[in-house]
Amino acid sequence: MNQNAHNWHPADILAAVQKRGRDLASVARANGIAPRTASKALQEPCYSGEQVIAEFLGKAAHEIWPNRYDKAGIPLHPRIRKQFNAPCGTNTSQKMELV
Secondary structure: OOOOOOOOOHHHHHHHHHHOOOOHHHHHHHOOOOHHHHHHHOOOOOHHHHHHHHHHHOOOHHHHOHHHEOOOOOEOOHHHHHHHHOEOOOOOOOEOOOO
16 A cells, blocks of 8 residues: 555546446446445445446556555455455365456
């Protein structure tokens, strides 16, 4: 996390999405998540919403929300961070990959 970095303002994120001819709800639905999940990401850490928005904008989520990620681009939120350190699935030792 960059101490001097600031998250994009929610209005700036919405404006960037709208400049690309879509709204947040349609971006969410097109990616298989609930519109509320995407809008929640504007206000608080919400990994799936952040990833969908960032991908649509052609950015990495840690560029849009630097205060929510460490220097390696891994979420700081403990519940989500745990998924990056724990094996995925029951019979595999692969770790979750950054999107």
